[in-house]
Amino acid sequence: MNTQLQTMLQQAIQIFQNGNLDGASAMLKMVLKMEPKNLPALHILGLINASQANYRDAANFLSRAARINPQDASIQYNLAKALLDCGSEKESIPHHKKAVELSPSNPDAWINYGKTSSNLGRHEEALSLYDKVLSLKPDYADAWSNKGGTLKELKRFEEAITHYDKALSLKPDYAEGWAYKATTLHELKRFEEAITHYDKALSLKPDYAEGWAYKATTLHELKRFDEAITHYDKALSLKPDYAEGWANRGVTLHELKRFDEAITHYDKALSLKPDYAEGWANKANTFNYLKRHEEAAESYLKAFEVSAEDNFLLSKAHHQMMLSCDWTNYDKYTSEIFNTTNRGGKGSEPFGLQGIACSEELLKKCAEIYSKYKYPTLGNLSEYSKYQHNKIRIGYLCGEFRDQATSVLMARIWELHDKSKFEIFAFDSGWDDDSAYRHRIKVAFNNIYDISQLSDLEAANLIRSNEIDILVNLNGFFGQLRQGVFSYKPAPIQVNYLGFPGTLGAPYIDYIIADKVVIPEESKKHYMEKVAYLPNSYQSNDNQRIISRRQFTKVELGLPDNGFVFACFNNNYKITPSTFDSWARILTSVPESVLWLLADNPISKENLIKAATDRGLNSARLIFADRVSISEHLARHHLADLFIDTLPYNAHTTCSDALWAGLPVLTLMGNTFPGRVAASLLKAVGLDELITYSEREYELMAIQLATDPVKLKFLRDQLSSNLSLKPLFNSDLFTENLEAVYTKMHERQQMNLQPEHIDFS
Numbered sequence: 001m002n003t004q005l006q007t008m009l010q011q012a013i014q015i016f017q018n019g020n021l022d023g024a025s026a027m028l029k030m031v032l033k034m035e036p037k038n039l040p041a042l043h044i045l046g047l048i049n050a051s052q053a054n055y056r057d058a059a060n061f062l063s064r065a066a067r068i069n070p071q072d073a074s075i076q077y078n079l080a081k082a083l084l085d086c087g088s089e090k091e092s093i094p095h096h097k098k099a100v101e102l103s104p105s106n107p108d109a110w111i112n113y114g115k116t117s118s119n120l121g122r123h124e125e126a127l128s129l130y131d132k133v134l135s136l137k138p139d140y141a142d143a144w145s146n147k148g149g150t151l152k153e154l155k156r157f158e159e160a161i162t163h164y165d166k167a168l169s170l171k172p173d174y175a176e177g178w179a180y181k182a183t184t185l186h187e188l189k190r191f192e193e194a195i196t197h198y199d200k201a202l203s204l205k206p207d208y209a210e211g212w213a214y215k216a217t218t219l220h221e222l223k224r225f226d227e228a229i230t231h232y233d234k235a236l237s238l239k240p241d242y243a244e245g246w247a248n249r250g251v252t253l254h255e256l257k258r259f260d261e262a263i264t265h266y267d268k269a270l271s272l273k274p275d276y277a278e279g280w281a282n283k284a285n286t287f288n289y290l291k292r293h294e295e296a297a298e299s300y301l302k303a304f305e306v307s308a309e310d311n312f313l314l315s316k317a318h319h320q321m322m323l324s325c326d327w328t329n330y331d332k333y334t335s336e337i338f339n340t341t342n343r344g345g346k347g348s349e350p351f352g353l354q355g356i357a358c359s360e361e362l363l364k365k366c367a368e369i370y371s372k373y374k375y376p377t378l379g380n381l382s383e384y385s386k387y388q389h390n391k392i393r394i395g396y397l398c399g400e401f402r403d404q405a406t407s408v409l410m411a412r413i414w415e416l417h418d419k420s421k422f423e424i425f426a427f428d429s430g431w432d433d434d435s436a437y438r439h440r441i442k443v444a445f446n447n448i449y450d451i452s453q454l455s456d457l458e459a460a461n462l463i464r465s466n467e468i469d470i471l472v473n474l475n476g477f478f479g480q481l482r483q484g485v486f487s488y489k490p491a492p493i494q495v496n497y498l499g500f501p502g503t504l505g506a507p508y509i510d511y512i513i514a515d516k517v518v519i520p521e522e523s524k525k526h527y528m529e530k531v532a533y534l535p536n537s538y539q540s541n542d543n544q545r546i547i548s549r550r551q552f553t554k555v556e557l558g559l560p561d562n563g564f565v566f567a568c569f570n571n572n573y574k575i576t577p578s579t580f581d582s583w584a585r586i587l588t589s590v591p592e593s594v595l596w597l598l599a600d601n602p603i604s605k606e607n608l609i610k611a612a613t614d615r616g617l618n619s620a621r622l623i624f625a626d627r628v629s630i631s632e633h634l635a636r637h638h639l640a641d642l643f644i645d646t647l648p649y650n651a652h653t654t655c656s657d658a659l660w661a662g663l664p665v666l667t668l669m670g671n672t673f674p675g676r677v678a679a680s681l682l683k684a685v686g687l688d689e690l691i692t693y694s695e696r697e698y699e700l701m702a703i704q705l706a707t708d709p710v711k712l713k714f715l716r717d718q719l720s721s722n723l724s725l726k727p728l729f730n731s732d733l734f735t736e737n738l739e740a741v742y743t744k745m746h747e748r749q750q751m752n753l754q755p756e757h758i759d760f761s
Contacts, residue, residue, distance in 0.1 A: 005034055009041060021048050039068050043075055046082065055086035066095070073102035077109050080116070089116045107137040111146060118150045121309070126150045141171035145180060152184050160184045175205035179214055186218050189378055189457055189484075194218045209239035213248060220252050223453045228252045243273035247282050254286050262286050277307035284316065293324040294603045310340050312370075315348035322355055322573035323600070325607040330577055341366050346373060351477045354502060354674045355573050355649045360526035363672055367505025368528065370477070377508055378457075380489040381464045387492075391423045392746050395468035395491060398499070399430035399480020401448070403437045405653040406474055406499055408630065411437055412542035414444035416735040422742070425466060427451050427459065430480045456484035463490035469749075470742055473509065476500020493745050493755070496529055498540065501652070501674040503527040510755040511745060513738075514538045517680035518673045524757065532741045532758040536727040537684035539677065540738070541656055543731040548631040554639055558623050563592035564706040567640035567663070569625065569633075569654045572600040574646040575608070582699050583644065584615040589699075590706040596640055599624035637661035641712065642705055650678040659685055660729065664715045666690050666705065668698040684728035687719060 008031050016024035025048050031041040046062035049055070062079035069075060076099040083092030096113035103109055114129035130147035133140055148163030164181035168174060182197035198215035202208060216231035232249035236242060250265030266283035270276060284299035300317030307313055318333045334356050340347030341362060347353075350367045357363055387393070394417070400406040417424050426448040432438055442448060447466075451459040459482065463471060471491035475481040478499045486494055489508045496504050497513040504512075505528050512519070512529040515538040524531050554561055566586065568575075587593055599605055609619040625636070634657060637643075643658040645651050645667040651658070655678045658665050667678035669691055679691045692698040705712045723729055737760060744758050 005031060005038070009038070012041070013044065016044055016048065021052065024048060037064075037068055039065055042068070043072075043078070046075075046078055050078065050082050050085070053085075055082050058082040059086055059088065070098070071102065073099060073106070073109075076102060077106065077112070080109075081112050084112055084116050084119075089119045092116055093120075105136060107133045107140055107143070110136065111140070111143050114143075114146060114150075118146070118153065123150050123154050139170050141167040141174055141177070144170065145174070145177050148184070149180060152180075152187065155187075157184050157188050173204055175201040175208055175211065177201075178204065179208070179211045182218070183214055186214075186221070189221075189455075191218050191222050191455060191457070195222075207238055209235045209242055209245065211235075212238070213242065213245045216252070217248055220248075220255070222455050223255075225252050225256050229256075241272050243269040243276050243279065245269075246272065247276065247279040250286075251282050254282075254289070259286055259290055275306040277303040277311075277313070279303075280306070281313060281316070284320070288320060291601055293320045293601060294326070296320040297324070297326065310345045310347065312346050312349050314340075315352045319349070319352035319355070319573060322352075322575075323571075324603040325572050325575055325611065326603070327577045327607075327611070338362060341369065344369065346370075349477065350502065350505070351500065354672070356576065358648045358671045358675070360523055360672050364503050364505060364526045364528070367477075367503050369505070371483075371504060371506040375483045375487045375506060377489075377506070378484075378487045380508075381460055382489055382492045385464075385467070385492050386750060386752075387467045387469055389423070389467065389469065391419075391421055392742060393423045393425065393467060393469045394742060395425045395427055395463055395466070395471040396474055397427040397429065397451075397463075397471060397482060397485060398474035399428070399452075399482065400474070400499075401426055401428045401430060401438065401441050402433040403435035403630065404479075406479070407437045407441060408542065408545070409498065409540045409653060409656065410474070410542075411440050411444070412544055412731040413540045413735050413738065414441065416731060417444070418735075418739060419446075422739065425449065425468060427463060427485075429459075429475075429482045451482070451485070452480075456482065457488060459485045460488035460490035469493060469746055470495060472497050473504070474499045476502075476504050492749050495532075495745070498538075501677060502672070503529060511758070513741065514673070515680055516761050517683060518676045530755045530757050532745065533761040534734075534737050534741060535761045536734075536737075537680045539652070539656065539681060540734055541660070541729050541731060543729045545634070545660055546631045547661060548629070548635040550632055550635050552632075552636045552639060557625065557636060557639060559596065559639055560592070560594060563594055564590055564642075565594055565596055565623075565640045566590075566702070566706070567596040567637070567643050567658075568646065568651070569596075569598045569643075569657070570646050570649075570651050572598065572604040572608075574649045574651075576646070576648070577611075578695070579646045580608075580611055581615070582695055584612065584617055586644070586699055586702045586706075587617055587621055589703045593706060594621050594623050595644075596623045596625060599626050633657065634661045637663045642666060642702065644702055645678050647675055648672060649674045650676070652677045655681050656728075659719060660723070662716060662720055662723075664690060664705075664712070664719055666692065666698065666702055668692050668695065681728060684726060685719065686722040686726045687715065690715070 012024045012027035028041045028045050031038050042061050042065035046058045049058035059082040062082055065075045066079050076095050080092045080095035080099050096116055099109040110129055110133040114126045118126035127150055130143050133143040144163050144167035148160040151160035161184055167177045178197050178201035182194040185194035195218055201211045212231050212235035216228040219228040229252055232245055235245045246265050247269035250262040253262040263286055266279055269279040280299045280303035284296045287296035297317050297320035300313055304313035315337050337348045348366050350370050353366050423446050426445045428450050429452050468491040470493040472495045473486055476496055476499050486508055494509050495511045496509050509529050511532045512527055513532045515534050518538055519531050583595055605624055612619050612622050637658055640663050643663050643665040647668045648670050655665050669679045670676055682690050692701050727733055740760055
């Protein structure tokens with residue numbers, strides 16, 4: 001190095017040491033113009049850029065330095081850290097390895113290596129690296145904290161807390177450590193403790209934006225939404241470019257039903273961080289709530305595209321596509337969902353999988369994965385509880401105590417419960433819609449508790465304080481679900497019934513109520529719960545349902561005066577490409593026939609019309625029914641000739657609707673609970689001959705009934721007479737059978753016996 005360069009370099013170093021980074025940087029760049037491979041200049045420029053958070057530029061300078069002298073431990077350490085800081089974790093790994101190889105006694109080199117491994121999801125490797133740090137420096141608070149963070153990622157929460165406690169004993173003023181411990185307490189649903197720890201962090205560091213936001217998420221879980229908003233505001237005032245803060249504030253706005261504001265917040269978050277998977281997913285959740293299914297699917301797919309892990313996103317996107325009858329990449333997506341679930345990954349949410357899967361084994365595996373991830377066991381509040389009541393206390397937990405399918409099926413049963421033997425409680429996670437059904441429910445129940453604004457633990461404690469003997473989960477993974485309440489085991493007996501036709505895959509659910517059609521004996525192995533078999537059909541029904549006296553005409557409903565009317569009023573997500581193929585073949589074989597479908601949303605209507613055209617059908621042969629009141633919906637069934645079912649997810653309440661209205665239902669027996677429900681209902685109403693067992697038989701039977709009016713009339717007459725003779729709509733008999741099952745469950749529990757299969761069939 002010539003004298004001039006040496007002088008310039010020394011001056012630059014002096015300027016650097018005096019804190020004038022810009023001046024030092026300018027002089028060092030002049031040195032590099034004269035000597036591009038000047039090692040000290042490259043190294044110091046790397047350090048300057050790193051200190052200014054220009055991590056990519058820092059990595060470029062340090063990479064050049066490392067190529068000149070790969071054996072310099074300091075250069076390798078600084079390069080690895082710069083790559084870590086700019087998000088190039090994979091690229092940094094060789095340099096971390098080299099740094100610890102050259103300087104094995106440097107705990108900072110080991111801890112950065114651990115951070116990188118943890119960021120890459122190599123958590124077990126990270127734990128061993130942090131152990132190396134602590135062997136070199138046992139009082140290194142950051143290492144204890146970082147190891148706690150990795151244990152948290154592995155869901156080893158109690159161990160994580162122990163490590164955070166060690167870090168805080170070494171460094172009591174470590175604000176981030178208090179916050180990290182709080183986030184772990186949050187994961188354990190110990191929300192009040194988490195709040196206390198956040199407050200400690202914020203007292204130490206009032207300008208800690210992430211701390212304010214973390215606390216807001218816990219306030220959100222406690223349903224203290226207005227307080228959560230205030231805390232997000234504080235976080236964003238401190239850090240306006242905080243993408244996670246904007247997105248999470250959007251989630252709280254969603255809960256407050258301020259949907260347009262929520263979407264604006266998601267958009268702000270994504271403008272700051274376009275590859276933010278959770279932001280895309282949150283936006284999709286709001287679109288789904290607004291029934292903007294096409295936009296929801298696009299957002300979920302974007303989340304899936306940028307996500308670093310499998311986390312149910314593809315299945316969420318696909319279910320939104322099914323809701324809009326968009327079958328693009330159907331085979332590809334379903335195959336990927338099945339394969340991910342089969343290998344134990346987060347392939348699908350259970351409800352969405354039921355609409356596309358034909359395997360009970362797969363559905364069980366999916367439910368177990370989902371429950372373990374989303375709703376793990378959190379306690380046993382009712383342990384050792386053996387209440388001594390004069391009446392058995394039944395708690396029904398549901399988000400649909402209103403004019404909705406669950407209450408349509410159950411309202412009469414609640415009214416008929418023997419109040420001399422049973423005391424029934426409603427735990428409502430939905431809302432009061434002031435409907436006729438809601439008024440019936442208010443009269444039927446001894447007590448109705450609104451738990452919609454309670455946390456899961458608060459709701460569980462409320463149930464425990466009422467000494468509920470049997471708690472019935474009427475949602476499962478459907479609707480306004482509160483599966484988290486059940487995870488605390490607030491009642492000694494917990495039952496899965498009606499809302500979700502399948503296993504919940506959770507050890508804290510004791511029984512599932514079914515019949516021998518929906519869960520044959522050989523299928524019990526596919527259910528985590530013990531099966532409580534009812535005689536006849538498992539599905540409750542109301543024998544006082546009102547059918548409107550309104551006389552609809554075909555003209556006003558858009559139906560042709562002549563021609564056979566096939567109908568299917570199932571939700572659109574139940575229509576698969578193979579089901580629609582069958583329908584197309586049936587319509588082709590029955591000239592002038594039409595198919596009457598539910599107009600669920602405009603996009604699904606467009607896609608179904610396109611599907612018909614693609615299969616050579618005139619789109620005019622699809623007729624779409626708008627939503628009307630339940631009583632009027634039942635009345636318009638009279639204008640249809642035959643209800644044709646879907647698979648793998650049958651008609652459930654819609655099958656009962658059709659049968660009660662006198663419309664025969666043709667079904668195809670499936671291999672899963674949701675695919676066997678219509679068969680269960682048909683057997684219970686004495687119409688077994690309308691159950692088919694192959695696609696070919698299903699199509700031929702539909703064609704035969706459409707072309708043989710005598711046979712179809714015979715079936716309609718048989719259905720009409722069977723409505724009062726057969727057990728399906730005998731609400732009194734059903735209630736007696738259900739109460740017998742509850743009584744048997746209670747007797748076993750009172751005798752300290754574990755849940756076992758119960759058979760009243």
